[in-house]
Amino acid sequence: xxxxxxxxxxxxxxxxxxxxxxxxxxxxxxxxxxxxxxxxxxxxxxxxxxxxxxxxxxxxxxxxxxxxxxxxxxxxxxxxxxxxxxxxxxxxxxxxxxxxxxxxxxxxxxxxxxxxxxxxxxxxxxxxxxxxxxxxxxxxxxxxxxxxxxxxxxxxxxxxxxxxxxxxxxxxxxxxxxxxxxxxxxxxxxxxxxxxxxxxxxxxxxxxxxxxxxxxxxxxxxxxxxxxxxxxxxxxxxxxxxxxxxxxxxxxxxxxxxxxxxxxxxxxxxxxxxxxxxxxxxxxxxxxxxxxxxxxxxxxxxxxxxxxxxxxxxxxxxxxxxxxxxxxxxxxxxxxxxxxxxxxxxxxxxxxxxxxxxxxxxxxxxxxxxxxxxxxxxxxxxxxxxxxxxxxxxxxxxxxxxxxxxxxxxxxxxxxxxxxxxxxxxxxxxxxxxxxxxxxxxxxxxxxxxxxxxxxxxxxxxxxxxxxxxxxxxxxxxxxxxxxxxxxxxxxxxxxx
Amino acid sequence: xxxxxxxxxxxxxxxxxxxxxxxxxxxxxxxxxxxxxxxxxxxxxxxxxxxxxxxxxxxxxxxxxxxxxxxxxxxxxxxxxxxxxxxxxxxxxxxxxxxxxxxxxxxxxxxxxxxxxxxxxxxxxxxxxxxxxxxxxxxxxxxxxxxxxxxxxxxxxxxxxxxxxxxxxxxxxxxxxxxxxxxxxxxxxxxxxxxxxxxxxxxxxxxxxxxxxxxxxxxxxxxxxxxxxxxxxxxxxxxxxxxxxxxxxxxxxxxxxxxxxxxxxxxxxxxxxxxxxxxxxxxxxxxxxxxxxxxxxxxxxxxxxxxxxxxxxxxxxxxxxxxxxxxxxxxxxxxxxxxxxxxxxxxxxxxxxxxxxxxxxxxxxxxxxxxxxxxxxxxxxxxxxxxxxxxxxxxxxxxxxxxxxxxxxxxxxxxxxxxxxxxxxxxxxxxxxxxxxxxxxxxxxxxxxxxxxxxxxxxxxxxxxxxxxxxxxxxxxxxxxxxxxxxxxxxxxxxxx
Numbered sequence: 001x002x003x004x005x006x007x008x009x010x011x012x013x014x015x016x017x018x019x020x021x022x023x024x025x026x027x028x029x030x031x032x033x034x035x036x037x038x039x040x041x042x043x044x045x046x047x048x049x050x051x052x053x054x055x056x057x058x059x060x061x062x063x064x065x066x067x068x069x070x071x072x073x074x075x076x077x078x079x080x081x082x083x084x085x086x087x088x089x090x091x092x093x094x095x096x097x098x099x100x101x102x103x104x105x106x107x108x109x110x111x112x113x114x115x116x117x118x119x120x121x122x123x124x125x126x127x128x129x130x131x132x133x134x135x136x137x138x139x140x141x142x143x144x145x146x147x148x149x150x151x152x153x154x155x156x157x158x159x160x161x162x163x164x165x166x167x168x169x170x171x172x173x174x175x176x177x178x179x180x181x182x183x184x185x186x187x188x189x190x191x192x193x194x195x196x197x198x199x200x201x202x203x204x205x206x207x208x209x210x211x212x213x214x215x216x217x218x219x220x221x222x223x224x225x226x227x228x229x230x231x232x233x234x235x236x237x238x239x240x241x242x243x244x245x246x247x248x249x250x251x252x253x254x255x256x257x258x259x260x261x262x263x264x265x266x267x268x269x270x271x272x273x274x275x276x277x278x279x280x281x282x283x284x285x286x287x288x289x290x291x292x293x294x295x296x297x298x299x300x301x302x303x304x305x306x307x308x309x310x311x312x313x314x315x316x317x318x319x320x321x322x323x324x325x326x327x328x329x330x331x332x333x334x335x336x337x338x339x340x341x342x343x344x345x346x347x348x349x350x351x352x353x354x355x356x357x358x359x360x361x362x363x364x365x366x367x368x369x370x371x372x373x374x375x376x377x378x379x380x381x382x383x384x385x386x387x388x389x390x391x392x393x394x395x396x397x398x399x400x401x402x403x404x405x406x407x408x409x410x411x412x413x414x415x416x417x418x419x420x421x422x423x424x425x426x427x428x429x430x431x432x433x434x435x436x437x438x439x440x441x442x443x444x445x446x447x448x449x450x451x452x453x454x455x456x457x458x459x460x461x462x463x464x465x466x467x468x469x470x471x472x473x474x475x476x477x478x479x480x481x482x483x484x485x486x487x488x489x490x491x492x493x494x495x496x497x
Numbered sequence: 498x499x500x501x502x503x504x505x506x507x508x509x510x511x512x513x514x515x516x517x518x519x520x521x522x523x524x525x526x527x528x529x530x531x532x533x534x535x536x537x538x539x540x541x542x543x544x545x546x547x548x549x550x551x552x553x554x555x556x557x558x559x560x561x562x563x564x565x566x567x568x569x570x571x572x573x574x575x576x577x578x579x580x581x582x583x584x585x586x587x588x589x590x591x592x593x594x595x596x597x598x599x600x601x602x603x604x605x606x607x608x609x610x611x612x613x614x615x616x617x618x619x620x621x622x623x624x625x626x627x628x629x630x631x632x633x634x635x636x637x638x639x640x641x642x643x644x645x646x647x648x649x650x651x652x653x654x655x656x657x658x659x660x661x662x663x664x665x666x667x668x669x670x671x672x673x674x675x676x677x678x679x680x681x682x683x684x685x686x687x688x689x690x691x692x693x694x695x696x697x698x699x700x701x702x703x704x705x706x707x708x709x710x711x712x713x714x715x716x717x718x719x720x721x722x723x724x725x726x727x728x729x730x731x732x733x734x735x736x737x738x739x740x741x742x743x744x745x746x747x748x749x750x751x752x753x754x755x756x757x758x759x760x761x762x763x764x765x766x767x768x769x770x771x772x773x774x775x776x777x778x779x780x781x782x783x784x785x786x787x788x789x790x791x792x793x794x795x796x797x798x799x800x801x802x803x804x805x806x807x808x809x810x811x812x813x814x815x816x817x818x819x820x821x822x823x824x825x826x827x828x829x830x831x832x833x834x835x836x837x838x839x840x841x842x843x844x845x846x847x848x849x850x851x852x853x854x855x856x857x858x859x860x861x862x863x864x865x866x867x868x869x870x871x872x873x874x875x876x877x878x879x880x881x882x883x884x885x886x887x888x889x890x891x892x893x894x895x896x897x898x899x900x901x902x903x904x905x906x907x908x909x910x911x912x913x914x915x916x917x918x919x920x921x922x923x924x925x926x927x928x929x930x931x932x933x934x935x936x937x938x939x940x941x942x943x944x945x946x947x948x949x950x951x952x953x954x955x956x957x958x959x960x961x962x963x964x965x966x967x968x969x970x971x972x973x974x975x976x977x978x979x980x981x982x983x984x985x986x987x988x989x990x991x992x993x994x
Contacts, residue, residue: 108765108768189723223698229836236771251746252746322725
């Protein structure tokens with residue numbers, strides 16, 4: 001790697017009294033070449049300002065921080081001049097990328113040129129924080145990431161069948177959402193968002209009860225209740241804000257509650273009976289987003305905590321906040337929506353503990369899907385959700401002692417076509433994410449690795465899977481399921497004229 | 498009232514061929530003075546455009562619509578000229594306001610001057626829709642409303658004691674939120690928003706269960722589940738968007754999900770590890786708000802419906818969506834928050850039915866607060882919430898056969914001071930809103946008036962009222978309450994180091 005950095009250093013007085021050699025000697029005395037085991041050339045020009053040029057095989061922005069410190073001390077002590085401002089004229093980085101890009105690559109702040117996999121990054125006219133905040137390293141990573149994505153694009157997603165249930169008799173072959181709409185169980189509020197009339201509410205609640213009584217409680221999860229309004233900073237740690245910012249429903253709060261600031265807006269609404277969106281935009285600021293998944297805030301609540309070993313595996317669940325995801329055009333009924341209900345269970349423990357827990361959880365799920373819901377379903381090993389959420393694409397399956405990854409639970413939907421050719425519905429998943437989130441939120445235990453994971457139970461999807469296979473005739477439903485739903489609650493309609 | 502309106506009418510050809518008198522005669526032939534029982538002067542000047550002036554005692558913007566129609570027909574038929582554009586040069590309105598204002602008043606689109614309560618409104622250079630969309634009438638209403646508010650400001654809010662419970666022994670005098678924070682039952686996520694660890698979750702759930710088993714179910718409410726993301730249009734109908742836009746948490750969705758549109762934003766986040774808010778603002782659009790109260794969306798789901806008489810009173814409840822309100826600085830623990838959990842019960846029926854229901858509901862509540870929670874509490878008749886939410890201030894108590902209004906349920910909080918001098922905590926309310934919302938959403942029944950109302954159960958506030966009076970010692974708690982909470986669930990702490 002080769003780095004060429006040119007900066008201008010402005011003092012609170014001018015540097016005319018200071019000699020070029022004097023400064024170069026002061027820097028040389030620190031012996032940076034040896035310390036960083038790299039070839040470093042430093043050129044200084046002194047006028048009113050100091051013009052510094054670094055040529056090195058080591059990251060010049062790191063060297064610069066060292067040099068600045070030397071300079072500041074030397075000049076401060078001898079000439080009583082303080083450093084006022086630093087301006088980066090030009091920063092050129094030459095490095096070998098992981099692979100040769102397949103098409104041009106662009107990144108902010110820099111011009112990027114390639115010769116095979118040799119990459120030339122040219123940055124001009126930026127502020128000091130470009131150096132001190134380590135932007136250069138992140139630009140290099142970003143370039144490699146963009147190349148990796150070019151290679152990944154178009155590849156089939158990783159998917160490996162792990163287990164499949166017995167086949168079931170097909171009782172029904174209609175789209176359950178369409179059927180629910182016809183029966184006025186559900187009403188569409190806006191894109192991908194629904195209002196559930198009593199019959200549909202009964203179905204969602206039955207699924208919730210089944211999950212809680214047969215999975216959550218027996219597995220020892222304790223309930224926590226989180227805020228539905230996520231500070232964006234949480235997603236900086238988890239990666240959601242750069243992984244999938246285009247899927248987030250953002251939340252904006254009023255800049256002020258002051259009546260006078262809002263008076264004009266109110267008046268316009270009252271006079272025109274419409275909402276001046278441009279004016280509204282200036283009255284609020286975006287600081288939050290609606291829940292994308294429940295687990296990030298659970299980690300946030302444990303930020304910087306050290307959990308006693310005796311508490312492990314720590315098991316929490318959350319069932320109160322809706323998740324919202326801005327889906328592409330293809331929303332479909334209540335099975336592909338912008339807002340959905342999910343129970344999320346989070347577990348934190350040693351890798352051994354979590355792998356043991358995983359097996360027990362799968363057994364519990366099998367009981368529910370085989371014995372209570374009587375579903376035709378399967379499990380598959382897929383791209384881990386925590387990579388997807390952070391926009392990561394690599395799917396190297398690590399061959400560790402302890403398993404890490406995501407299992408999707410998929411149900412057959414007869415209305416979509418044959419078992420073999422139709423797409424099955426992912427109705428829940430289960431993951432062990434390793435130390436990704438415990439590290440991000442600095443959550444520790446007394447000694448050893450602390451891993452975590454989560455399993456998300458999608459209530460709408462349980463309902464869709466169930467109705468798609470069993471239909472709407474109460475008498476056809478599995479006996480154990482009927483214990484959770486009264487016939488009259490499903491059949492009692494509200495009469496509109 | 499006196500109206501002077503001057504407009505310029507542009508045609509798709511110029512009007513030079515058409516004579517001034519010819520047009521005046523065509524208009525006069527329609528005999529508007531007689532039809533509107535008002536003095537009307539109409540002056541026309543024809544050049545390339547038609548310059549029309551109306552002086553009248555009747556609302557000139559309504560007259561203008563009539564005249565435009567006459568003109569369009571006449572000119573269209575005879576000269577084959579269509580009207581292309583209409584421009585309002587000047588519109589002056591002189592009217593007697595309800596009262597003389599106490600300080601200057603301003604409204605958008607107009608200059609407003611007063612002489613005693615005689616108001617002169619001058620509008621210049623606006624488009625035709627100012628006339629056709631009826632802005633003038635709304636400006637007059639707005640001026641009267643602003644004057645009323647000036648008189649209202651500083652007046653004490655209407656509050657009348659209706660009933661008070663027996664006094665209870667004081668067992669505790671600390672702030673329950675502070676105590677919960679100390680015990681790590683709750684964790685503050687952001688302004689007025691909380692994360693509930695298992696012990697606090699158990700308390701909220703106990704309150705929910707008590708309310709459902711002892712109020713919601715016995716009173717015959719059926720559950721509906723609504724979206725937490727409210728299209729702003731709903732609040733145009735209920736008035737929230739002009740009543741309290743400064744308290745709403747708005748929701749903005751991505752303008753597009755297209756990866757390329759978001760690439761620069763993602764890159765900046767990855768390189769700088771911070772969120773460029775200005776860029777984000779341009780990538781999204783505000784179309785929604787988070788739930789302010791649950792009832793508006795229930796009405797929305799019944800929009801334009803005619804409910805069979807046999808279904809009345811129709812009783813729904815909603816317990817899944819959090820309400821969010823941007824509070825002023827004075828948030829306090831979990832008793833004054835920006836996000837809270839509430840069960841909202843909505844009832845729709847004849848005025849008689851709802852007044853009967855009200856009495857039964859109050860009896861049920863008395864049972865809960867007296868027998869299960871053993872609270873010291875009271876009921877008061879207050880400014881109806883539906884007026885507050887629409888920013889209305891008048892508190893005329895109508896003396897109808899059937900009661901309409903809001904009852905607040907308030908609990909004594911010993912830590913705030915004496916019973917007499919401290920402010921009690923409103924922990925829920927009950928309202929009958931008349932036909933306000935059924936009209937707004939055009940919900941009808943077979944015959945007769947259809948009223949509605951709602952009662953909101955604030956779970957955080959039930960918890961605060963309970964803990965403030967009974968404290969944190971499980972053994973001190975009322976026996977009937979203990980059936981809803983296991984001692985071990987309250988006492989089992991999570992050990993952090």
